[in-house]
Every structure is written in structure tokens, then in C-alpha cells.
Amino acid sequence: HTHKPLMNIGHHLPPAKTKSNNRDCHKQQYRKIPQNTKRMKDGDGGTRPARKTSTLTVVLVGIVIIQAFILSHNSVKQASMLFSDHGSSFFEQVASAAASGSRLIDPPAVTNSSASASSSSSFTYIPATTERFFMEHGMDDGINLNATPALACTVLKHQTGSKEVHDQLDRFLVELKEYNRLSDKFTATYPNLLETMRTGAGLDGATSQSDICKTLRIHPDGLDGIFSKGALSTSPTGQIEPIIPPLRHPMYCTDENPVNFISSLDYLVHDFEAICNAIKPQSRLVLVDMGASLQFYLDQKSPALFLVETFKQFGFHFDHIYAHEITPTDPKNVFSRVPEELMAAYHWINVAVSSDENSKMNPWKVLKEKYNEDDIVIVKLDIDTPAVEMPLANQLLNDVQLQKIVDHFYFEHHVTMQEMLKYWKTKVLGTVMDSLTLFHEMRERGVASHSWV
Numbered sequence: 060h061t062h063k064p065l066m067n068i069g070h071h072l073p074p075a076k077t078k079s080n081n082r083d084c085h086k087q088q089y090r091k092i093p094q095n096t097k098r099m100k101d102g103d104g105g106t107r108p109a110r111k112t113s114t115l116t117v118v119l120v121g122i123v124i125i126q127a128f129i130l131s132h133n134s135v136k137q138a139s140m141l142f143s144d145h146g147s148s149f150f151e152q153v154a155s156a157a158a159s160g161s162r163l164i165d166p167p168a169v170t171n172s173s174a175s176a177s178s179s180s181s182f183t184y185i186p187a188t189t190e191r192f193f194m195e196h197g198m199d200d201g202i203n204l205n206a207t208p209a210l211a212c213t214v215l216k217h218q219t220g221s222k223e224v225h226d227q228l229d230r231f232l233v234e235l236k237e238y239n240r241l242s243d244k245f246t247a248t249y250p251n252l253l254e255t256m257r258t259g260a261g262l263d264g265a266t267s268q269s270d271i272c273k274t275l276r277i278h279p280d281g282l283d284g285i286f287s288k289g290a291l292s293t294s295p296t297g298q299i300e301p302i303i304p305p306l307r308h309p310m311y312c313t314d315e316n317p318v319n320f321i322s323s324l325d326y327l328v329h330d331f332e333a334i335c336n337a338i339k340p341q342s343r344l345v346l347v348d349m350g351a352s353l354q355f356y357l358d359q360k361s362p363a364l365f366l367v368e369t370f371k372q373f374g375f376h377f378d379h380i381y382a383h384e385i386t387p388t389d390p391k392n393v394f395s396r397v398p399e400e401l402m403a404a405y406h407w408i409n410v411a412v413s414s415d416e417n418s419k420m421n422p423w424k425v426l427k428e429k430y431n432e433d434d435i436v437i438v439k440l441d442i443d444t445p446a447v448e449m450p451l452a453n454q455l456l457n458d459v460q461l462q463k464i465v466d467h468f469y470f471e472h473h474v475t476m477q478e479m480l481k482y483w484k485t486k487v488l489g490t491v492m493d494s495l496t497l498f499h500e501m502r503e504r505g506v507a508s509h510s511w512v
Contacts (some may be wrong), residue, residue, distance in 0.1 A: 066076030070340035084356065114406075129336055142228075147445070169251055182505065183359055186499065187301035188290070189227050189294045190301035190303060193302075193495055194495060194499055197224075201219040202214060205492040205493075207490055210477050211306070212304065212305055216313065228309065229299070230287060235326065238277070245372060247373055251376055256342070257402060265353065272336045275335055284329075291328060294507050295466075297331075297335070299327075301345075301503070302498040303474070304495070306494055306495075307323070307510060308325060308326040313441050314463045317478075322512045329369070334435065343434045344434070344435045345435070346438075347436070347438045349442055350440065350442035350443065351383055351407075352384050352386055353365060353388075353392075353397075361512070364396075376400075379404050380405045381425070383410040384407075388409055390504070394407070411447075414447050415450050422438070426438075426464050429463055431463075436464050437467045438467070439511060445488035448470070452470060452497065456497065456501055467508075467509065468508045469511040470510065472510065474487055476491050498510065
């Protein structure tokens with residue numbers, strides 16, 4: 060697997076080495092092995108001198124003993140560190156972690172709770188039950204999401220599919236509403252998480268990263284206290300919403316006035332506790348926005364800015380926002396709509412992105428050259444041009460290095476979905492089933508991918 064690895068050290072960082080620690084490292088004493096002088100029976104009943112122990116044997120035995128001593132010593136030393144660092148302040152732990160390049164604290168084990176995967180080698184993507192249903196039955200008669208065009212809402216409208224999946228989808232909508240209610244009223248205990256992690260300012264000396272991240276729970280039991288088992292998918296960055304048609308809010312299919320949900324982002328589920336647990340002191344929070352026009356949303360907030368504000372609400376402030384937009388726009392009009400607190404981070408790039416992997420206008424090239432897997436990287440792709448979008452999406456799908464760098468990928472995949480053709484018209488490529496497969500495979504390769512609006 061290729062996702063960005065999370066923290067690899069214990070719940071407490073080791074203290075800095077001191078002379079007192081070194082004094083504990085006693086040298087092992089070895090006695091010289093005496094020459095064997097016993098007499099041994101010969102085969103004919105006589106006696107013969109016993110063979111002397113060879114120099115090579117002595118050396119090999121000595122190496123084995125030394126290795127055993129080192130392993131034993133390191134185990135004692137690590138245990139000592141584990142229990143002795145309670146006296147270190149969080150600020151000292153941050154400084155130590157920054158110097159060593161290690162993460163602040165181990166993530167929780169991978170379960171169905173608010174947790175993140177432990178490493179790229181051990182991570183297995185677990186899709187929600189509803190997502191699995193569409194991956195397994197999306198081409199069945201009566202559903203046929205591979206049609207051109209396909210009707211994406213038949214299962215949500217209970218026109219096809221089993222009662223079991225209908226009940227799961229209905230329950231998910233109820234739980235999603237509660238998730239949004241709790242999210243809307245959430246206030247962060249630590250308004251700037253990355254700054255807190257970098258400096259330790261305002262923290263009690265005994266506070267751990269895990270304790271800080273738990274304050275991001277909107278329910279005492281985390282997301283498990285809101286969603287039923289199997290309702291969410293489990294990704295490297297925690298739990299996320301299932302990928303299901305219509306590739307946007309499910310209420311677009313079921314509400315009496317679907318237009319109320321055509322641009323709603325309330326179907327997205329973020330596990331901010333897990334994202335927090337992935338932070339290192341040197342981490343940077345980066346947003347790459349491909350298709351950053353603000354003019355289209357004159358009467359409402361840009362979805363990308365809504366995403367930025369959602370992260371901010373939970374204490375995540377972007378260090379850099381790269382906004383790519385092909386439509387020529389007066390910078391004065393752009394920055395009049397950018398919140399003041401984002402001015403230092405906002406980079407307006409008013410030229411087209413390129414799908415040429417060697418072009419400096421290919422955002423993937425910049426990410427690979429300037430950022431790494433320790434950073435928290437968010438990417439949004441929505442440029443309404445499938446001929447450029449799909450090569451970019453496929454580059455992420457097939458690039459191991461990129462998959463380690465990109466944490467969340469938001470993509471409005473324009474496909475032949477009957478319910479959206481009146482808006483997308485001819486700017487489509489592929490089927491609804493193609494889209495579900497793309498997102499699902501990205502998630503399997505470690506990128507928490509989301510459909511966009």
C-alpha cells in the first residue's frame with residue numbers, strides 16, 4: 060500500500076540522552092575460555108587429548124553473547140524511557156520529535172473507531188457496507204451503473220436493491236444529519252493545532268498529542284458514537300463517508316426539491332481526531348485547489364473556502380493554498396473574496412493546470428518536489444474538462460510517491476449520470492460505475508478520496 064504513513068513511535072517520546080543514562084550502560088565482562096585438559100576415550104578404549112576450542116568458535120560465541128547483551132540492554136533502556144518521560148514537558152517532547160523527525164505519539168490501533176492506520180505496509184481499506192454493495196452489485200440488472208447514461212438514484216429511491224441496503228442507506232442519512240448537527244456547534248479547544256504542536260504553547264506539561272486530538276471528537280465516543288457499525292469506510296486518515304451514487308449528497312436523490320442539495324457538502328465525513336494524530340512538529344497543511352474560480356459562487360460561499368473554514372473550525376489552519384484557475388480574473392476581485400486570515404497563505408495562479416507530468420504547471424510535480432509524507436496535503440480537482448481532469452486523476456492513482464504525499468483528494472468526476480447531465484451536458488467521460496471504481500481504488504491505495512460538487 061502507498062498511503063502516507065502515520066506515527067511510528069510510542070505514546071511517549073524518549074528523553075534526551077544524558078550522562079546519567081550513559082552510566083547505566085555497564086560493559087559486559089567475559090572470562091577467558093580455558094583450554095580443555097580433560098582426557099576423552101578413543102574408539103579403541105585408549106585415550107586421546109580433547110580438541111582445543113578453535114579461535115573461530117570463540118569469536119562466534121563472543122558475538123552471540125554480545126548481541127544478546129545489546130538486545131537486552133536496549134529493551135531495558137526503551138522500557139526506562141517509556142516510563143521516565145512523564146517528567147518531560149510536552150514542549151520538550153515536541154522539540155525532541157522535531158529534532159529526530161519522528162511523530163509525537165503513536166496512533167490508536169486500526170479499529171472501527173476514530174483511528175488511523177498504523178503503516179502503509181499493514182493498512183487495508185475497509186469500505187462501508189453500502190459502498191461494498193454498489194461495488195459488488197452496481198452492474199446488476201435494474202441498477203446498471205455502467206449504462207450511458209445511468210440512473211444513479213434508483214437504489215436510494217427504493218426502486219431497486221434489497222430491503223437490507225435500503226435500511227442501511229436510510230439509517231445513514233439519519234446519522235449523517237446528526238453528524239452535521241454536532242459538527243456545526245463544535246468549538247475547538249486548541250484553535251490552532253499545528254502551532255500548538257510546533258511550540259507547545261498553552262499546554263499543560265503532561266498533555267500528550269493523543270489527549271489533544273481527542274478534544275476534536277464531536278461525540279464522547281468519537282464517530283462510533285454517531286454512526287452505526289459499517290456505516291463509514293476506514294481509510295489511512297480515519298473514517299470517511301462511503302462512496303455511493305449520486306456522487307454527492309444522497310438527499311439529492313430523495314428530497315422533494317433536489318436542487319437544495321446539488322452543491323451541499325454535508326455528506327462529507329472527516330475524522331479530525333485521526334488527522335490530528337498524524338501531525339508531526341514539522342508538518343505543513345497544504346491545499347491545492349484546481350479549479351479555483353470564485354466568480355461562479357457570487358451568491359454563496361465557494362465550496363473550496365467552505366472546506367478551508369471547516370478545517371479551521373477544528374483548529375487546522377492552512378500554511379499554503381495554491382489556487383489554480385484558467386479563467387482570466389482581476390486579482391482585485393479574487394482577493395476581495397479571500398478572508399483576511401488567508402491572505403498570507405493564498406497563492407493565486409491564474410493559468411491553466413497541465414496534465415503533462417514534466418510541466419511546471421502540473422500541480423503533482425510541485426507537490427513531489429516541495430512536500431513530503433510528513434505534510435498534511437489536501438487536493439481538490441474540479442476544472443470541468445475531463446480531457447485534463449482524468450489524466451491528472453490517473454496520475455495520482457498510479458503514482459506511489461504522490462499517494463504517500465496526498466492525504467485527501469476531492470474530485471467532481473463528470474460522468475454519464477442521467478440526474479446531472481442537464482448541468483454537465485457534454486462535458487462527461489466515463490460511467491457512474493467507472494467513477495465508483497476510481498474512488499474505491501484510490502482509497503485502497505491509501506488516498507482518502509471524496510466525490511465533490
